[in-house]
Amino acid sequence: MNTVNPNTWHVTNDRGTRTLRCRVKSGMRYRRTFTPGGTYFFTVTLADRRSRLLVERVDVLRDAFGRVRASHPFTIEAAVVLPDHIHAIWTLPPGDADFPLRWALIKAAFSRAVDNTEYVSAARHARGERGIWQRRFWEHLIRNDDDLAAHVDYIHYNPVRHGHAMRPIDRPNSSIHRYVADGRLPADWAGRHDRPAMDAGERRLG
Numbered sequence: 001m002n003t004v005n006p007n008t009w010h011v012t013n014d015r016g017t018r019t020l021r022c023r024v025k026s027g028m029r030y031r032r033t034f035t036p037g038g039t040y041f042f043t044v045t046l047a048d049r050r051s052r053l054l055v056e057r058v059d060v061l062r063d064a065f066g067r068v069r070a071s072h073p074f075t076i077e078a079a080v081v082l083p084d085h086i087h088a089i090w091t092l093p094p095g096d097a098d099f100p101l102r103w104a105l106i107k108a109a110f111s112r113a114v115d116n117t118e119y120v121s122a123a124r125h126a127r128g129e130r131g132i133w134q135r136r137f138w139e140h141l142i143r144n145d146d147d148l149a150a151h152v153d154y155i156h157y158n159p160v161r162h163g164h165a166m167r168p169i170d171r172p173n174s175s176i177h178r179y180v181a182d183g184r185l186p187a188d189w190a191g192r193h194d195r196p197a198m199d200a201g202e203r204r205l206g
């Protein structure tokens with residue numbers, strides 16, 4: 001936020017978040033919201049990396065998100081659902097950093113709703129846990145607008161990275177469709193390759 005060039009950006013207050021607008025070279029209007037200290041990137045993964053449960057039951061996943069957001073609000077800045085993992089950027093309300101509770105509620109709601117047919121390890125069974133999700137998830141506090149933009153791009157390019165699509169727009173269950181509808185990205189956006197490699201929790205995903 002402190003590095004914003006006043007010649008190309010202006011800042012307005014919008015219900016506690018600040019909205020930045022600028023013109024990029026293409027003339028496309030770009031809008032981002034960023035609340036210092038309240039925006040996080042997540043990678044959340046199924047225990048079975050061969051599973052396709054998240055896309056097969058994306059209706060259940062969306063319902064779980066909706067229910068939890070109704071009781072514990074947060075803004076989804078960007079998100080993509082892959083067969084076995086989710087990447088998402090959330091902004092939490094001011095003074096509220098309890099994303100672990102929100103993810104726990106989403107995971108539990110999803111697990112309750114899908115058939116109990118997945119493999120459960122003996123150790124997990126002994127703890128009474130179901131085996132759908134990895135217990136740990138990757139979390140990164142977004143530092144500034146450039147960091148936010150890099151992680152939004154990372155999310156929208158992710159289906160191509162994982163070999164699920166030739167172009168980011170070709171994959172459902174991605175916020176890129178909202179960005180295109182809003183005019184924030186062109187429909188033929190092909191990703192950005194000038195970003196340094198990020199550790200977004202993919203490496204530990206195997």
Ligand code: NI
Nearest residue numbers: 087158162202
């Ligand atoms: Ni990924």
